[in-house]
Amino acid sequence: MAEYGIRTLYGDAVVRDVNDLTMADGITRKAEFTSEDYEIFAYNTMYVKSIYAGGVYTIKDKKYGSSSIGFRSTFTPDTCYVSTYVFTSGNNPSLSTYYRIVDIIGTDPTGYDQLQAIKNGSYGTGDILYEGSYDDAKSTGNLEYLKNPDESPSTDPDDPENENPRGLEHADLSPFDETDILDINSLPDPESFGNMDYGGVVRCYLMTEAQMQNVAAQLFTGGFWTDLKNKFSGLSDPLSMILSCIQVPYVPAGTGNQTFTLGGVRMENVDVGYTLSRYSKKDFGSVYIGEVWGTEKDYSNTSISIYLPYVGVREVDTDIVMNATCMLRCNIDFWTGDIVYLLHVSNTNSSSKYYRSESVPYRWTGNCGKRIPLGRVDNTGAVLKMVGGIAALGLGIATGGIGLMTAAAAPTAAAVGGSSAVAAASGASMIKAGAVGAGAGAMGLASGFKPTVQTSGGVDGASGYMDYQTAYFIIKRGVPTYPNGWRKSIGATRYQTLDISGLTGYTHFADIKLENMGLAVAEEVAELENLVKTEGIIL
Amino acid sequence: MNITLYNNQSPRVVADKTLGPVGYSSGTFRATADVLRPVFQLDAGGVPDSCNYVGITDFGRFYYVTERRMITTNIVELQLEVDVRKSFLDEFKANRGIVDRQTNNYDAYLKDEKIPIGAKKALAVRSFPQTPFEGGNSNRVVMLVLGG
Numbered sequence: 001m002a003e004y005g006i007r008t009l010y011g012d013a014v015v016r017d018v019n020d021l022t023m024a025d026g027i028t029r030k031a032e033f034t035s036e037d038y039e040i041f042a043y044n045t046m047y048v049k050s051i052y053a054g055g056v057y058t059i060k061d062k063k064y065g066s067s068s069i070g071f072r073s074t075f076t077p078d079t080c081y082v083s084t085y086v087f088t089s090g091n092n093p094s095l096s097t098y099y100r101i102v103d104i105i106g107t108d109p110t111g112y113d114q115l116q117a118i119k120n121g122s123y124g125t126g127d128i129l130y131e132g133s134y135d136d137a138k139s140t141g142n143l144e145y146l147k148n149p150d151e152s153p154s155t156d157p158d159d160p161e162n163e164n165p166r167g168l169e170h171a172d173l174s175p176f177d178e179t180d181i182l183d184i185n186s187l188p189d190p191e192s193f194g195n196m197d198y199g200g201v202v203r204c205y206l207m208t209e210a211q212m213q214n215v216a217a218q219l220f221t222g223g224f225w226t227d228l229k230n231k232f233s234g235l236s237d238p239l240s241m242i243l244s245c246i247q248v249p250y251v252p253a254g255t256g257n258q259t260f261t262l263g264g265v266r267m268e269n270v271d272v273g274y275t276l277s278r279y280s281k282k283d284f285g286s287v288y289i290g291e292v293w294g295t296e297k298d299y300s301n302t303s304i305s306i307y308l309p310y311v312g313v314r315e316v317d318t319d320i321v322m323n324a325t326c327m328l329r330c331n332i333d334f335w336t337g338d339i340v341y342l343l344h345v346s347n348t349n350s351s352s353k354y355y356r357s358e359s360v361p362y363r364w365t366g367n368c369g370k371r372i373p374l375g376r377v378d379n380t381g382a383v384l385k386m387v388g389g390i391a392a393l394g395l396g397i398a399t400g401g402i403g404l405m406t407a408a409a410a411p412t413a414a415a416v417g418g419s420s421a422v423a424a425a426s427g428a429s430m431i432k433a434g435a436v437g438a439g440a441g442a443m444g445l446a447s448g449f450k451p452t453v454q455t456s457g458g459v460d461g462a463s464g465y466m467d468y469q470t471a472y473f474i475i476k477r478g479v480p481t482y483p484n485g486w487r488k489s490i491g492a493t494r495y496q497t498l499d500i501s502g503l504t505g506y507t508h509f510a511d512i513k514l515e516n517m518g519l520a521v522a523e524e525v526a527e528l529e530n531l532v533k534t535e536g537i538i539l
Numbered sequence: 540m541n542i543t544l545y546n547n548q549s550p551r552v553v554a555d556k557t558l559g560p561v562g563y564s565s566g567t568f569r570a571t572a573d574v575l576r577p578v579f580q581l582d583a584g585g586v587p588d589s590c591n592y593v594g595i596t597d598f599g600r601f602y603y604v605t606e607r608r609m610i611t612t613n614i615v616e617l618q619l620e621v622d623v624r625k626s627f628l629d630e631f632k633a634n635r636g637i638v639d640r641q642t643n644n645y646d647a648y649l650k651d652e653k654i655p656i657g658a659k660k661a662l663a664v665r666s667f668p669q670t671p672f673e674g675g676n677s678n679r680v681v682m683l684v685l686g687g
Contacts (some may be wrong), residue, residue, distance in 0.1 A: 203687020207680040215682075243683040249672040251679050263686040272677075274687070282671035289665060293646040301656050303570045309672055326668050341655065368672070436674050462674065469672035473665040478656040486654070491640030493649035498641075501632045505642025506552075513634030519599045520627045523575060528623040528631065537624055539631070 004168075010397040011127055034048035096201070103273065188333045192278030202243070203261065204335060206254045215260050218267045228265045239374055246369035252334045278335050282326035284471050291323050293480060301478030302501055308341050308471050310464035311366035320345055320361050321473070329472055337369015341471075370465060479533075491536070500539070540597055541565050542579065551603075554624040554631070558594075561587045574598050577623045583615040593619055600626040640661035 089335040203360040207215065219225050241263045255276045260267040299318050307313045308328075333339045343362040483489075491506040500507070509532045517525050531537065549556035564581050572578075577595070593602045602619035610616050623654045624631075638644070640653075 005651070138624065154552050190559065201685065205684065205687065207682060209680070212680045212682075217588075241685040243685065245680065245682045247680050251673070252681065261687045262684050265686075280671075284670060285668035287665045287667055296650050297654065297656070299648070300650055309670070335683055336681075356643055369681070374546075384600070445593045470670040471667045475663040476660045477663070479659065479661055480654045480656050482654060487586045487642050487645075491642050492645035492647065493651045494638050494641045494645045495649060496638060497635055498638045498644060498645075499640070501633045503641060503644060507638055507642070508640035510637040510639035514631065514634050516633060517627055517630045520623070520630065521575070524621060524627065528627060531624065532636070535552050538550075539555070 091356045141200050189281065190333075191277065191281050204275050205260065206252055206275050208273075211270075213269050215267065215272065218260075220269050222450070224267050228263055231265055232263060242374060245372045245374055246337050247372055248332070248334050248337060248366055248370075249330075249465065250280070250282070251275060252332075258502050278333060280332040280334055282330050282332065284330070286325050286327040287473060288325045289321050289323070289473060289475065292477060293482075295480075297478070297480040301480070303476045305474045306471065307468065307474065308344070308364055308366065309389040309467065309469050311464065312342065313474070314362075314364055316343070316362060316473075321348060326473075332368065334369070337367045337370050339366050340364070341366070366463060366464070371415055503539050506536055506538050507532070540595070542581075543594040543596070544586060544590040545592040545594060546589040547603075551622075551624075554628045556592070556601075557621075557624055558592060561589050574600070577602070577619050578612050578616060579619070580610055580616045583609065583613050586615050588619070590617075592622075593617065 073490055096111060174503055238438060239414075252275060254273040256274060257271050258274050260272045287432045289304070293506070302318050302322065303315070304314045304318050304321055305313050324345045327344040329342045329344065333343070341362075341364045342360050344360050402488070459468075489507055495510065512532060514525050517528075520528070543560060544562035544564065545558040546561045547556050547558055549558075558685035562585055563583050564579075577598075579593075591604045593604060594600075598613065601622045603622055604617050605620045608616045608617075612619075
């Protein structure tokens with residue numbers, strides 16, 4: 001098997017001609033790249049150094065199987081796994097092992113072109129690092145490029161690489177940093193999560209205030225509660241069937257109308273809206289924040305914050321939103337009131353941080369649900385206590401007994417004389433003073449016969465409802481003073497090595513070492529160097 | 540030794556000064572001359588009052604007139620100081636250096652400490668054009684129930 005170490009434009013690589021190589025796993029591989037920066041254990045474990053931008057690869061994800069992805073917008077080196085013949089698309093290995101892509105060197109994802117370039121002499125002797133066996137080259141110490149990445153400066157002072165930051169991370173030195181794009185369109189659409197139809201187990205009602213009033217009116221009448229309690233033996237707190245009740249500041253999309261039903265018991269003649277969905281996606285539109293001076297003063301002395309309904313004021317980075325179109329969207333879970341804001345930044349200005357990219361650099365969370373407390377008065381407990389009290393006093397119970405209240409309505413006191421049975425009746429009063437007889441003890445017992453109050457939910461701060469319902473940016477700018485003709489007089493900032501012959505106007509130097517100064521003596525050269533570093537010079 | 544007398548109206552910081560010739564003179568040195576700070580005694584009639592700058596071809600340099608004294612009624616003494624900017628402009632332009640301020644070749648987004656910022660801040664509000672949140676009776680009560 002022919003093997004070459006080569007130095008490509010993108011770094012060092014190992015190229016193996018494995019066209020005829022059939023591995024023990026039965027898979028034939030093509031030429032492939034491997035990285036010399038990581039130890040190659042075997043063909044089952046392979047790290048590659050750099051990825052061909054724009055290439056499409058077949059990868060094997062250990063969990064989900066093979067898939068094809070494109071680079072570089074979605075690729076994440078730390079999480080992607082590659083098949084053993086990553087550079088040949090269309091193959092679907094069944095191997096369970098996986099590889100970690102770090103980076104892939106070269107312009108050809110198959111490695112084939114690189115191999116041909118080696119064979120036809122396109123690579124010079126200086127580019128071919130070794131030929132032959134990788135193991136032999138490694139054992140003899142000929143793999144120079146296998147050393148740890150050289151982070152020390154080049155010994156050649158004129159080597160332009162000294163002007164660039166060094167390190168393992170490949171730094172994009174252009175002013176237009178092509179960042180990884182967090183594309184808002186790649187986010188899941190919450191409205192597409194589908195039906196939340198749980199077959200009658202849980203139902204989400206959407207009610208107008210008028211409908212809510214209808215429900216409330218029926219909620220505390222005898223008929224509905226009677227039916228409910230008849231259905232559920234021992235049910236003492238029907239409000240527990242109401243999981244939550246909130247108000248939201250908009251109208252969620254409804255599915256239709258139906259009769260209000262709770263616990264399978266219909267509330268006749270009360271129609272309310274309902275929905276099978278849970279999430280809403282909303283758009284606030286976009287705002288462009290432009291520079292005023294077109295200088296660093298737009299950034300270094302400007303602070304920007306954003307007000308978001310139901311969240312408050314949050315700081316944002318001026319670098320990110322300045323000179324950019326900011327689109328604000330939110331996703332709302334109206335079952336809970338949770339809201340997630342997404343700020344989507346798009347910029348076509350070459351000086352901006354997010355040039356040519358659309359990204360979602362910010363997200364904030366809040367809650368726009370206003371809880372509505374629910375409660376009712378239940379006299380059941382009071383009746384039971386009274387019965388118990390009567391028995392404890394040894395007082396007679398009217399023939400026929402005292403019916404237990406089954407209705408949810410507040411009892412209406414009705415005084416009757418004598419002993420008479422009180423039939424169990426829904427909604428009817430049932431406590432008759434006479435039935436318990438007069439007596440001091442009875443009076444004392446009466447004080448213990450108080451209805452209980454059952455509540456569901458509570459009252460929480462919903463201050464967002466008292467605040468602006470529109471989102472906005474707050475921009476605070478320091479105002480610079482640019483005197484007339486300032487650039488001619490004192491120049492503007494620069495920090496670069498420049499040929500003086502190409503300059504006109506005021507020039508000030510941070511450093512200069514003059515040479516080939518003709519007739520000038522040392523004192524004059526020193527004076528000139530000092531003058532251009534202190535007073536400057538107008539060319 | 541030929542001396543060209545000039546009137547210079549350009550500030551010192553200008554390299555290629557705008558010079559108006561105002562006279563010529565010639566002579567010889569009587570003593571050792573300092574090339575960087577020469578002193579000349581010349582016929583006063585040949586040195587107009589407007590002369591404030593001198594060029595000496597033999598020295599290959601230009602000079603500021605730093606002091607002018609009348610030795611006698613007819614003799615004026617000029618004390619000169621070399622103008623290194625103009626004298627060696629061509630050689631200077633053949634070099635390169637690290638420029639940190641320039642009139643035309645600049646980076647507007649590099650921090651500029653020479654431009655002051657006022658203490659008062661300008662405040663601006665930019666609202667998003669629309670909002671999904673409505674008030675009043677449009678709000679909806681969302682009630683989640685069991686067995687609905």
